[in-house]
Amino acid sequence: MVLMTEDGMTTYGSFASNRVLTPLHAEFRALLWAMKSSFQLYHSSMTFETDYLQLVNLLEEDDEDKWPSLLAVCDEYHLIRSMFTFCSIVFIPRSRNFRADLLAKGARSRGFSFSHVNSQLSGWMAQTANFFEVS
Secondary structure, three states: OEEEOOOOOEEEEEEEOOOOOOHHHHHHHHHHHHHHHHHHOOOOEEEEEEOOHHHHHHHHHOOHHHOHHHHHHHHHHHHHHHOOOEEEEEEOOHHHOHHHHHHHHHHHHHOOOEEEEEOOOOHHHHOOHHHHOOO
């Protein structure tokens, strides 16, 4: 997660868990984690961006019956979303989501479950910091 506020503050976050059924499950879990983390940081109006179009389509359709394996996650999503004064989920190309993509790949490569949120990059995150420079 890369959380950027209107006043220019950036917060980095990374999350990894074991055993998800599909990439869609993994993306959904990551979105829920980002939503919870954002809310815990007192952000009540958010636009979440993802490069996973299937997740955006699922949430736009709001038809959980098509995805019975995601029912519990969908219920959790609706509960968390209801806590925000404004919340939207939008698709962006991976080329515009490279920072979060790098953090996700780094988290996955660590091989264990964890959660990290901070305004500073941790040591393992800093290894990819050169990729964070925007030209």
